[in-house]
Amino acid sequence: MPVLPPFSASPPSPDSSASPPAGVVAALRAAGCVFAEEEAELILTGARTPGELAVLVERRVAGFPLEQVLGWAGFHGLRIAVEPGVFVPRRRTEFLVDQAVARSPAASVVVDLCCGSGAVGVALAAALGPVELHAADIDPAAVRCARRNVVPRGGTVHEGDLFAALPGSLRGRVDILAANVPYVPTGEVGLLPPEARDHEPLVALDGGADGLDILRRVTAEAPDWLAPGGCLLVETSERQAPQALATFARAGLTAHLAVSEDLNANVVTGTKD
Template identity: 80%
Template sequence: MSFSESARAAAVTALRAAGCVFAEDEAELILAAARTPRELTALVRRRASGLPLEQVLGWAEFHGLRIAVEPGVFVPRRRTELLVDQALAQVPAASLVVDLCCGSGAVGAALAAALGPVELHAADIDPVAVRCARRNVAFAGGRVHTGDLFEALPAGLRGRVDILAANVPYVPTHEVALLPPEARDHEPTAALDGGADGLDVLRRVTAEAPQWLAPGGCLLVETSERQAPAAVEAFAAAGLAPRLAVSHELYANVVVGTRRRAPGETPT
């Protein structure tokens, strides 16, 4: 519905008072989402209380898609678009994609939208994330599994995966408390906490990934600039051919590891 200028001004004032840096822009999005004055008031209050804007709206923009985001689910970051772009560049004809630690399923959905008909699987340990991801990958016929990393996946995928995207948690445990309240208080700790140095889950994924990748298939993991050298070492130790992709614009670092083909081995 259309709201009055006074309602618009009130929303901006409330958001600005709550510390929202982009109060005007956020108010416009909330006004567009609200269907009644009462709903507008409720949405502004939720945002002013510290709830991430994407969880207030119920969606996040990611790689040209509108991704459904439920309360308590990790919000996809724009920097993760680098991971999607690198995957598409590395294996442009991929036919089997896995989105591990999928959260909302944004990465898998973006890959499926770009690749066209593809067999898509996603997995997360959080049932709330799994429910949300199912909504987001339904258009591609994607299947979403609940469980801890590779334990969640069907055994028949071993040795067949062309793109294994794993947006693993990589915040060191002692730094989780330093995150902005939007993440610290409203996103699952399991989606943020990567252990003592932030690389615990990355190492687990990297160690097992070669068993699941097809010849020439690749694993892609986002990490921080500080952690990138150690992440690259973990990829090499697992037998993958690693390279580091960096976007200064997105402030993003993605390690890409390709499964080397054995002599005479061809893609599946």
Template identity: 90%
Template structure:
């Protein structure tokens, strides 16, 4: 496998390793977009030693976003830390659907928030709003605070709605819940970047992938304001069961699909 030349203790002031060497090392490690990743790594490092360290972490299989410390999401740079779920570009479609459904939202909740990418993007798109985010994973909560607090929001730690202040009950206009929806038996089939470096609690959705979705839809109507909406991302083959769960909860359900992003978002409105 091509590797970068070893760096001595005095090499911090030396010329950076050539771009070609970085690209070769990334390509040999199986990085499909080696050229683009090399540009990001070279732009983000200040010294040859830092370049070598970042390349070493990426070659070892860490997600690029965890290597860089940030992910691009809905036009924002979202802080991402090791061991935290990396926001997917397809989830930008969920943000778009939320803004389209309730552009005047004044109370927003990002449930199962991970890095807080969805909440941060909603805050940026909607303007002034009361913003809350919650996750059960302490590492995710710490990371989300870096993205949510500067936008005037609050991040809570706990299991789904148990984490939220009771004062939100019946007041939420947009409830975005990017719940885990990978069936347990399929977690092992995920790319190593996700399987080995993201928390299982953010991936495993139970036997059919819909356990957490059902828990959320069952309780969500009591937290939504009249006209408020719950939005959940799911897979194509899960959409019939997801729509049924929304309907059983008394929500008016609809499905939106982005072929370009491969995204499927179920929205349920409280009337």
């Protein structure tokens, strides 16, 4: 771990035009942070004292995701609270939010399944206006973090395994079911960047032997929970997309694949007729 020089001044305020201390930038760059100067500026705005600044830099140098170091992630124009050990929302998942809004702009009941921090549900609520919002995750740490984001939007967060976490009153009423399921094949988890592999929960990454185990479970039950015309949306890889489409069709959903080359995002949508 690079050794940081002692800090002789308090971190600048967020509106300061001062450049980040050279020692901070050098430490981040030595740790392999490609955007070291930009990251240093973000860390500086979150540090209230030189000691806190040193701790934040040391955590980033140790490989913690920047969002976990800062305590927040930018997602779909919002600032989402992120805690250590919780899956960090990816920018490519903004495409799933956009697809959901485009397909169901009048949605009134939204469920964010495998919610992690609750970023998808919160972004949907922000884009759609007043909705009945529910989020669920099996990981207690994710549920705790999601409550920080979802409850202020008037939503409810549930802890449990997929649909078992949801109140039965939602059955047949869900307009948008967003399920950002884990889809990394078990044998490829070890190939992920250390930030994800070492600092995010395995349950949020590992999708089973072919990466589609959780997708299949969600798809099998989704029709019972969707309202007529309601849609299920999942993110998957380009390689897995044909199998995901076939899985949706077998469940009786009208399936569609949307691709964003800019975000390297693949979203499968299934609509209940």
